[in-house]
Amino acid sequence: TPGMSYKELGDHTLITKGTLTGVIERLEQKGLVERERNEEDKRSFFVRLTPQGDQLFQDVFPKVVAWGSNVFGQYSDADFEALERTLSGLKATIAAGTPN
Structure with a gap:
């Protein structure tokens, strides 16, 4: 993409x-990203x-995709549907702050 907001x-x-x-901040220090103040909202940055x-x-990205394809x-x-249900349940439990 041409970049994204935070x-x-x-x-x-x-x-x-x-x-x-x-x-x-660490990626910026390494010269991998740059931040620009959002012209529409001066409180936010565009990265x-x-x-x-x-x-x-x-x-790197093609290697990550190939690894993911190999794993999954x-x-x-x-x-995938079962995994999504399980992870959604875990997310809900964490968000609620109590075990099921």
């Missing part, structure tokens, strides 16, 4: 805002990959 990044990565801020970050992404290649649709 909120979009958090939604896509499931990383909390507090954790995401530290991650983005995008630098050319160096994009190059790293282009190298034998899963059926029913397996």
